[in-house]
Amino acid sequence: MSRRGPSSSTTSTASSLSREVDKKLTLQDPAAAATVRVPPASSKSVRFPVRPGYGTVGRKCVVKANHFLVKVAERDLCHYDVTITPEVTSKKVTREIINQLGNLYRASHLGNLRVAYDGRKSIYTAGELPFSSKEFKIEGGLPETL
Numbered sequence: 081m082s083r084r085g086p087s088s089s090t091t092s093t094a095s096s097l098s099r100e101v102d103k104k105l106t107l108q109d110p111a112a113a114a115t116v117r118v119p120p121a122s123s124k125s126v127r128f129p130v131r132p133g134y135g136t137v138g139r140k141c142v143v144k145a146n147h148f149l150v151k152v153a154e155r156d157l158c159h160y161d162v163t164i165t166p167e168v169t170s171k172k173v174t175r176e177i178i179n180q181l182g183n184l185y186r187a188s189h190l191g192n193l194r195v196a197y198d199g200r201k202s203i204y205t206a207g208e209l210p211f212s213s214k215e216f217k218i219e220g221g222l223p224e225t226l
Contacts, residue, residue, distance in 0.1 A: 155206045162203050171199040178203070180218050189214065 150157070168174050178197040186192060189210075196204040 152206045156208070158205050158208050160203045160205070160209065162197070162201055175199060177218050181216055184218070185216060189216070 162178070164174055164177055168177070175197060178195065182190070182195050186194070190205075191207070191210045193205045193207055193209065198204075
């Protein structure tokens, strides 16, 4: 028995299959891939469709938000978490404590920065405080009626 090589029909099928795979596989060089335009992630560039029947159903109401415009000249606004111990539940008392903190330590420890307090757990300053974490002691002097 003699051994023969692959038949010509098998060879032509393999070569045509190879050519077909080469056609389907297209490789891009990295420079060409970098030119692909990706849509921007900003919502400002997206135009949403107009809602049909705007203002025809429902009732008007006033929405109040606790946001307001703040203008600060060339400074970063910084946010700090505040913990008052022992825990105080009255906003009036916590505001008085923070007012005393500002009055007592503004020049010596707070970098002469004014603080804005939200009445709960946040203080805001126009610029960084000269420390990352610090404990202050405020004693007495709080009105008994608060």
